[in-house]
Amino acid sequence: QVQLVESGGGSVQAGGSLRLSCKASERALSTLNLAWFRQAPGKEREFVGIIPWYDSTIAYDDSVKGRFTISKDNAKSTIYLQMTSLRPEDTGVYYCAGSTSLTRPAAAYPYWGQGTQVTVSS
Numbered sequence: 001q002v003q004l005v006e007s008g009g010g011s012v013q014a015g016g017s018l019r020l021s022c023k024a025s026e027r028a029l030s031t032l033n034l035a036w037f038r039q040a041p042g043k044e045r046e047f048v049g050i051i052p053w054y055d056s057t058i059a060y061d062d063s064v065k066g067r068f069t070i071s072k073d074n075a076k077s078t079i080y081l082q083m084t085s086l087r088p089e090d091t092g093v094y095y096c097a098g099s100t101s102l103t104r105p106a107a108a109y110p111y112w113g114q115g116t117q118v119t120v121s122s
Helices: 026-031
Strands: 004-007 010-013 018-024 033-039 046-051 068-073 078-083 092-099 116-121
Touching (some): 018 033, 018 116, 046 068
Parallel strands (some): 010 116
Antiparallel strands (some): 004 018, 018 078, 033 092, 068 078
């Protein structure tokens, strides 16, 4: 049973930082590609970044390159999204998702967490 649970969201001022966590089953962590998505009010869910299960090159959307970092702690069965230099446009619900495919479209991900809210004020 695949389980993904996000945490760490909150409210910060522009320029601040947050670290999100996604607790996953060990099987999910070692067999699925895990990605971060976000969805702003009234907008489509968009890709943020992905870390392959086999620890290949981590990929990020251009909008967050240089500001966000994805990492993994196998012992804790957890992946992280470290967010720095946050901007108001980063506001949204952040989701952890898993797929057997290395791809960006949200529709290709069958496994999802419940999401955690991130609000960045100006």
